[in-house]
Amino acid sequence: MENVLTLIAPPGGLSETIVDSVRAALAGLSAEVGDADWLALGEACDIAFAGADRKAAETAARDALDDAPLDLWAGPQEGRKKKLLVADMDSTIVTVECLDELAARIGKKKEIAAITESAMRGEVDYRESLKQRVAMLAGLKESAIQETLAGVNLTPGAETLVKTMAANGAYTLLVSSGFTVFTEPVANLAGFDDHRGNRLEITDGHLTGRVIEPILDKDAKLENLKRAADERNIPLSRSLAIGDGANDVPMIQAAGLGVAYKAKPVTQEAAMASNGARIDHTGLTAALFMQGYRLQEFAG
Numbered sequence: 001m002e003n004v005l006t007l008i009a010p011p012g013g014l015s016e017t018i019v020d021s022v023r024a025a026l027a028g029l030s031a032e033v034g035d036a037d038w039l040a041l042g043e044a045c046d047i048a049f050a051g052a053d054r055k056a057a058e059t060a061a062r063d064a065l066d067d068a069p070l071d072l073w074a075g076p077q078e079g080r081k082k083k084l085l086v087a088d089m090d091s092t093i094v095t096v097e098c099l100d101e102l103a104a105r106i107g108k109k110k111e112i113a114a115i116t117e118s119a120m121r122g123e124v125d126y127r128e129s130l131k132q133r134v135a136m137l138a139g140l141k142e143s144a145i146q147e148t149l150a151g152v153n154l155t156p157g158a159e160t161l162v163k164t165m166a167a168n169g170a171y172t173l174l175v176s177s178g179f180t181v182f183t184e185p186v187a188n189l190a191g192f193d194d195h196r197g198n199r200l201e202i203t204d205g206h207l208t209g210r211v212i213e214p215i216l217d218k219d220a221k222l223e224n225l226k227r228a229a230d231e232r233n234i235p236l237s238r239s240l241a242i243g244d245g246a247n248d249v250p251m252i253q254a255a256g257l258g259v260a261y262k263a264k265p266v267t268q269e270a271a272m273a274s275n276g277a278r279i280d281h282t283g284l285t286a287a288l289f290m291q292g293y294r295l296q297e298f299a300g
Contacts, residue, residue, distance in 0.1 A: 004046050005049060019045050023036065023059055026183075034049065044286075093174060096225070112137075115129050159190050165288075176199055177197075236255060240256065243263070248267050259278070
């Protein structure tokens with residue numbers, strides 16, 4: 001069968017009863033429905049189907065789940081495992097917004113975080129918001145960067161996602177509108193092949209409050225996705241892009257599988273409109289299950 005619907009729950013949250021209810025919902029669309037194929041017992045399951053529109057299948061499955069805290073995605077079987085991963089960093093690969101945490105070192109986290117939230121929702125221009133936020137950090141000691149890094153943690157499943165895809169031949173790239181002082185150590189920690197980010201201007205051991213041009217914004221994220229694919233002769237259909245904010249929308253829409261991870265509404269809507277996926281209830285390993293990886297194939 002040419003299509004597959006994947007159900008993903010927190011460990012132990014997916015039962016045969018739930019799976020059977022979704023299979024019945026797909027059958028109600030007059031689809032040909034396959035048996036349950038467990039990718040991880042009690043956690044992730046594939047249901048192959050044919051003869052029904054993928055979006056209709058997702059809708060029927062969500063209705064059958066009746067607001068149960070599960071994630072799901074329906075897509076084609078062909079080309080399911082991707083050969084390129086491009087991921088956002090802040091609130092995606094790591095659990096925090098690094099710039100907001102850096103601002104805490106100068107007592108300005110609340111006001112800077114409010115601007116960050118507005119930018120991630122797409123309510124203000126990202127480039128200008130970034131300049132505004134960094135200007136508020138003028139005079140902060142460079143040592144605050146390392147102090148901030150000590151409190152930055154990977155999102156559950158981040159290392160597993162990156163290392164599993166890499167072990168299966170994928171190229172992995174961390175692309176952030178944040179700063180290279182954070183992307184480099186985070187990329188190393190998670191196992192990315194490379195990273196891209198903005199650059200803070202630092203003089204005499206202090207932040208000047210300026211961002212070094214050019215600024216990496218949503219358009220540059222998209223360009224990095226396209227360039228990485230082109231340089232490696234990887235069709236965009238074989239790419240996975242994942243992020244949470246408005247500046248991730250273009251790359252999510254362009255990727256073969258675009259994933260909105262615990263994302264802002266504008267990002268969720270963009271992912272769903274472009275046949276992408278949402279991860280709202282589970283960790284980043286959900287993006288592996290969506291590609292058909294089994295638990296025993298996970299690395300990291």
